[in-house]
Amino acid sequence: xxxxxxxxxxxxxxxxxxxxxxxxxxxxxxxxxxxxxxxxxxxxxxxxxxxxxxxxxxxxxxxxxxxxxxxxxxxxxxxxxxxxxxxxxxxxxxxxxxxx
Amino acid sequence: xxxxxxxxxxxxxxxxxxxxxxxxxxxxxxxxxxxxxxxxxxxxxxxxxxxxxxxxxxxxxxxxxxxxxxxxxxxxxxxxxxxxxxxxxxxxxxxxxxxxxxxxxxxxxxxxxxxxxxxxxxxxxxxxxxxxxxxxxxxxxxxxxxxxxx
Numbered sequence: 001x002x003x004x005x006x007x008x009x010x011x012x013x014x015x016x017x018x019x020x021x022x023x024x025x026x027x028x029x030x031x032x033x034x035x036x037x038x039x040x041x042x043x044x045x046x047x048x049x050x051x052x053x054x055x056x057x058x059x060x061x062x063x064x065x066x067x068x069x070x071x072x073x074x075x076x077x078x079x080x081x082x083x084x085x086x087x088x089x090x091x092x093x094x095x096x097x098x099x100x
Numbered sequence: 101x102x103x104x105x106x107x108x109x110x111x112x113x114x115x116x117x118x119x120x121x122x123x124x125x126x127x128x129x130x131x132x133x134x135x136x137x138x139x140x141x142x143x144x145x146x147x148x149x150x151x152x153x154x155x156x157x158x159x160x161x162x163x164x165x166x167x168x169x170x171x172x173x174x175x176x177x178x179x180x181x182x183x184x185x186x187x188x189x190x191x192x193x194x195x196x197x198x199x200x201x202x203x204x205x206x207x208x209x210x211x212x213x214x215x216x217x218x219x220x221x222x223x224x225x226x227x228x229x230x231x232x233x234x235x236x237x238x239x240x241x242x243x244x245x246x247x248x249x250x
Contacts, residue, residue, distance in 0.1 A: 001101065015109060019116035023244065024181045027120065031178035034121050063175070085113055088106040095103030098187070 004087035008053060013038065013046050018081045020075045022058065029058075029069035048070055055080060059074055108128055125241045133173050134233040138226035140166040145222025160176040186243045194232055201228045 009015060021027050033043045050056040055077030059070045073081065077085045143162030147155045174180070183191070202225035208218030 005101065010109065012112070014114060016116050019113040020120050022113075023117050023120045024124065024179045026180040028178040031123060035116065063186075085110065088110050088113075091101060091106035091112065092103050 002087035004083035006084040009084050026070040026072045120245045129233040136169045138229040141229050142222040142226040146219045148218035149216045
């Protein structure tokens with residue numbers, strides 16, 4: 001297995017969350033929940049697991065419209081995601097090589 | 101891990117990244133914000149035809165509207181990111197195009213001896229702002245896509 005392949009990150013829900021966060025600085029919790037197609041509690045568990053691993057951080061704010069949570073990738077999380085995506089690309093490329 | 105699994109995971113990654121970029125671009129050019137921005141542009145231009153204190157009041161109102169729009173726009177964004185250098189450059193270029201259209205409309209209105217050239221030019225520039233906001237969505241999205249992500 002490619003050394004950059006991250007088994008923890010590869011879980012579909014976690015990979016979806018991290019991929020949604022990657023092009024942004026901060027992403028609203030509700031947006032991630034809707035795009036992943038999960039519930040608040042299920043997403044909270046995944047975000048907590050990713051935060052525990054140091055891949056993401058969450059920020060809670062309160063304003064007139066209520067409480068809002070935003071999530072972002074940490075530098076470590078972004079690095080791990082890029083390495084993981086590169087590992088996936090290498091796996092795909094390796095499978096193509098003999099045919100070409 | 102088969103190559104098929106890897107390909108599927110990569111496709112999912114690209115799909116989710118596109119969703120984030122879509123949300124960023126869509127929020128940036130959503131109709132309410134574009135309308136208020138166009139109204140501010142109109143206000144700045146129309147103020148030129150007014151006498152003080154209405155001129156100052158109109159400029160203040162347009163400035164306040166623009167600042168308020170930027171604040172609310174940023175606060176309500178589902179996706180927040182620092183614009184890249186290319187995005188800044190493109191935004192400045194687009195602003196320049198609207199200003200050129202505004203100045204050309206003022207000159208045209210004066211040459212044609214139309215009444216209230218600032219109001220007419222402001223209306224033209226406001227429409228140009230709306231059109232530019234929508235027409236440049238694919239370009240903004242392409243720029244965000246270049247921004248060094250997977």
